[in-house]
Amino acid sequence: MKFKMQEKQNQLIERISDQHLIVGVDIAQQVHVARAVNYRGIVVGDPITFENNEEGFTRLLNWINELKATKRLNTEIVGMEPTGHYWLSLSKWLYNQYVDVVTVNPHLVKRNKENRDNTQSKSDKKDALVIADMVKNGYYSYIRPTSEAFEELRVLNANRDVIVKRLVSTENQIHLWVDIVFPELRQVFKDVTCKGAIATLRLFPTPLELQSLEVQYIVDSWKSLMKRQPGLKKAKLLIQLAKNSIGTTLAIDAYKLHLEVLLDELDLATAQLERVEKDIKAALNKISYTDHLLGIKGLTEITLGGILGETGELSNFAHGNSLLRHAGLHLVEASSGKWKGQIVLSKRGRSRLRRFLFLATMSLVANNPEFKELHYYNVHIKKMKKMKSIMKLIGKLARIIVGIARRNEAYCPEKVQSLPPLAA
Structure with a gap:
């Protein structure tokens, strides 16, 4: 099945009939503004302002019903x-009242501000009218209601991103601390955030403490925190390096306190990350076709959870190309006359979804035989650049996962497009 954006755009325009009251709402934190037009763009009624609570939402709905009755619209x-996040409460409330709710691109709203009055003026009432005009012209997107499992995945992945950011920041600060206080630690442990290095920093963080210790005492101390600990050789090297350390000897108590705080933050972020990832895997089990998608070798639970959290119900997408548009991975071109502009990715979509699709494809190229073969063919036979091949394979992955979700069938390697013998 081919996916053509023009056909979708025509459908959006045709959906607006002469019996429609088209309402545009300018969203704010506390007070929203609404304007209404008919299918020809003629303003209907006066503007209305309403608060971001149930009383205000009811007032908006009554205003809509009055305008429909006055203009004989159904x-x-x-x-x-x-x-x-200010629009979420209103959209969900209206959806529960069986009102069609759509969204418009904020970037397009800014570009369409001069259509009405040919001026650069901006106000909440004008913005609401611009939004209503855009809906009338078909420049809108459906709101895809999601089940609880997809909502859980979206919230959990957003939370995971925050935790990972804190974890990386803490690890970077530990690297900084080691460089200042005990730079020789890197000669014993290549990674100063590995278990052995962290155990050392917990037990005897500064060179001054290590200088007076015995080798066996250090090994025994490691055993209290680790099942598999470094041996006598590393303990001996640690003491030798500590005696000749070039690390700072000033404000040692302050540095030790700083390290304690960093290690506490590291423990907290690590525990939270494990809990969130466990909940992500549990949420995935509530989705019927998860097992089929995980049947794609190289696709992990965390990556799949990130994709589904941003897409919602995959079977609602008509084609893999519509999923790419949702992520902002579709191609755009700027050309005029003899001048041909460069074709680039639009990046008008969900950035987190783009990231997870990219990570998933990189994992498939490394671990999945079919994708590995396709990447080899693209790079070595068709002479594509590696990144261009990856972006092409993202499109294939999008079509595969949408097809699996729509048909609820298992991944079949044989259905992946076969290549000429030269790819072998």
Whole structure:
């Protein structure tokens, strides 16, 4: 099945009939503004402001019903910008009231501000009218309601990103601390965040403490924290390096306190990361076709959880290409006359989804025989650049996972496009 964006755009325009009341809502933190037009773009009624609570939402719905009755219209569609998180409560409330809710691209709203009055002026009332015009012209996207499992994945992955950021920041600060206080530690442990190095920093963090210790005491201390600990050779080297350390000897108590705080933060972030990843795997088990998707060798549970958390129900996508548009991975070109611009990725989509699709494809190229063969063919036979091959394979992955979700069938390696014998 071919996916053509033009056909989708035509469908969005055709969906707006002469019986529609089209409402645009300018979203804010506390007070929203709504304007309404008919299918020809003629303004209907006066603007309304309403608060971000149930009383305000009810007032908006009553206003919509009054305008429908006055103009003898029988249906409505409400468009809004997905501004931060402020739009979520209103969109979910309207959806529960069986009102069609759509979103418009904030970038396009900014570009369409001069369509109405040919001025650069900006106000909440004007923005609401611009949004209504855009919905009338078909420049909107459906809101895909998701089940609890997909909502869990989205929240858990957002939380995981925050924890990973804290964990990386803490590890970087530990590297900095070691470089200042005990730079010779890197000669014993290549990675100062490995178990042996962290155990050493917990037990005897500064060179001054190590200088007076016995080799066997250090090994016994390691045994109290680790099942498999470094041996006598490393303990002896540690003491020798500590005696000739060039690390700072000033404000040692302050540095030790700083290290304690960093190690506590490292323990906390590590424990939280394990818990979140465990919950992600549990949420994946609630989705019927998860086992089929994990049947793709090289696709991990965490990566799949990140993809599904951003896409929602995969079977709602008509084609893999629509998933690429959702991620902002579709191609765009700027050309005029004889001038041909460079074709680039739009990046108008979900950045987290782009990241997980890229990571998933890199893992497949390394571990999946079919994708490994395709990448080899692209690079060595078709002479593509490696990154261009990866981006092409992202499109194949998108089509495969959407097809599996829509048909609820297992991954079949034989269905992956076969290559000429030269690829072997």
